[in-house]
Amino acid sequence: MEKGRIIFLNGVTSSGKTSIVEALQERDDIFFYVVANDLFQEMVGDKYLRENYWKYLSEVIIMMYHTAGLYSDMGKNVLIDGILVEREEIKPHYQQLIEILKNNPLDLVEVYCPLDICRERNRIRGDRDENQSDEQHELMADNIEYRLRVDTSLYSAAECADIIVKELFYGTKG
Secondary structure, three states, X not given: OOOOOEEEEEOOOOOOHHHHHHHHHOOOOOOOEEEEHHHHHOOOOHHHHHHHHHHHHHHHHHHHHHHHHXXXXXXXXXXXXXXXEOOOOOOOHHHHHHHHOOXXXXXXXXXXXXXXXXXXXXXXXXXXXXXXXXXHHHHEOOOOOOOEEEEOOOOOHHHHHHHHHHHHHOOOOO
C-alpha cells in the first residue's frame, strides 16, 4: 500500500494555518485527515495543562506525530496544523518530527504572515493574546527545511490551498 502524504503547515498563531486546512478540506481532488496541536491539546485536560503546560503539551505533540504516521501508513493523506517550537521540554523538536516520520512522505510548508498582521488578527479574534504570534516566533525552530512557503498576507486561504496542492501533488506552481 502506498503511504499517504503528510503536509505539516508550520506557522505562528493567526498566520492562517487553520484557514488553509479548512480550504484544503473543501477541495474535491485531494482528501486529508487533520491532526492539530489544538485538537491534541484538548486530550490532556485543563487541570494538567495548568499544572505543567509545556510538559503535557510536548508529550501530546509527539503522540500527534505518531498518529499522523499511522494515518500515512494506512494510505491516508494528513495535514498537521502546528508550530515547531524549541522549548526545553520538547527539544530537539524539529529533529524529533523528522525522526518519527522518516519513513513517511513528509512535506513542511511554511505558513507566513508578517507579525504586525498576525497581531491585528489576534486582536480581531479576541481569543489570543495580541503578542502571542511574536512570542511563538521567538520560540520557533531554526533551520527548518521547507518544501514550500505560502504568504497569507498576499493570498487567500483558498489560493494558498491551491498553491500547496498544485506544487506538492501535481508538481506545478500555483
